[in-house]
Amino acid sequence: MESNGGGASPIRREIETLKEERARIEQRISFLEAQLQEEASLAPQQQQNDGVCNGFCPSETSTVDANLAHGLSADSIYRYSRHLLLPSFGVKAQSNLLKSSILVVGAGGLGSPALLYLAACGVGRLGIVDHDVVELNNMHRQVIHTEAYIGQPKVKSAAAACRSINSTIQIVEHKQALRTSNALEILSQYDIVVDATDNAPSRYMISDCCVVLGKPLVSGAALGLEGQLTVYNYKGGPCYRCLFPTPPPTTACQRCSDSGVLGVVPGIIGCLQALEAIKIASDIGEPLSGRMLLFDALSARIRIVKIRGRSLQCEVCGENTTFNQQQFKELDYEKFTQSPLSTA
Numbered sequence: 001m002e003s004n005g006g007g008a009s010p011i012r013r014e015i016e017t018l019k020e021e022r023a024r025i026e027q028r029i030s031f032l033e034a035q036l037q038e039e040a041s042l043a044p045q046q047q048q049n050d051g052v053c054n055g056f057c058p059s060e061t062s063t064v065d066a067n068l069a070h071g072l073s074a075d076s077i078y079r080y081s082r083h084l085l086l087p088s089f090g091v092k093a094q095s096n097l098l099k100s101s102i103l104v105v106g107a108g109g110l111g112s113p114a115l116l117y118l119a120a121c122g123v124g125r126l127g128i129v130d131h132d133v134v135e136l137n138n139m140h141r142q143v144i145h146t147e148a149y150i151g152q153p154k155v156k157s158a159a160a161a162c163r164s165i166n167s168t169i170q171i172v173e174h175k176q177a178l179r180t181s182n183a184l185e186i187l188s189q190y191d192i193v194v195d196a197t198d199n200a201p202s203r204y205m206i207s208d209c210c211v212v213l214g215k216p217l218v219s220g221a222a223l224g225l226e227g228q229l230t231v232y233n234y235k236g237g238p239c240y241r242c243l244f245p246t247p248p249p250t251t252a253c254q255r256c257s258d259s260g261v262l263g264v265v266p267g268i269i270g271c272l273q274a275l276e277a278i279k280i281a282s283d284i285g286e287p288l289s290g291r292m293l294l295f296d297a298l299s300a301r302i303r304i305v306k307i308r309g310r311s312l313q314c315e316v317c318g319e320n321t322t323f324n325q326q327q328f329k330e331l332d333y334e335k336f337t338q339s340p341l342s343t344a
């Protein structure tokens, strides 16, 4: 028996070595396959851009000159040239983006990256709603703010950051808490709404307001080490209430300020919110409507799950609903969800 055991050991070692070799070879094959795919996808573009240098040069100008009918200025053509070179984006999508208006509610962990990218990519008019001030203990995730702005309104700090990235777009500051008394007036000024808040009453209020006004809503949430993302009220898709007709118990309504959050998690979800808003504004791709993205930081896993469609019984967007602007204004969302709109 002993000799068998002793003999098995070198065999096991050889098996382990061979397995490691196999893993290395498989890794190398995957790498080469990815490289091959990348070369194949670049080939048509390279043919199209034959003779075009990496920097911005006259031949690039001539490619987009033909599309000046879309109304892009010379500055915009230069600034957004890498967007314009994308076959699936191009001048039309950029032009749509420049004509669009997007409102981001909340300049915190989700709003920070969303606002930075929306400003950089050339959304024509970008609105920011926030009533809070910049605080040191939030800066690990609210990356749009700098230490120089501690104690100052977040909306002011965020707007300054957006303007320093892109001085050619319009930035609108709404330094107030979103309430039923002002939500209709503020949201009606924009094409798309991004919910970057962190509490249940705000989610219901923003979703209901978007339904009443017929605006698509890009909704994101991040808590602890997990995040989620979806698009509501888009082209016949569900609203927040279709999915959650009754508010969760208050004990389940955790917020970052109470439960903690790894800073980069809302950063990732906020970037994805910007992406979905850009897709809707520029009319490219398939926005994440009727589906939900679930992100788990620890396992580095992203899953897309199908969610229910529009509910005919939904109290706000359903078939026989009479929900209107007046009812919206009269609804007490704090009472409805039994949790406060803000901690401030």
Ligand SMILES: [Zn+2]
Binding pocket: 238, 239, 240, 241, 242, 243, 310, 311, 314, 315, 316, 317, 318
């Ligand atoms: Zn609904």
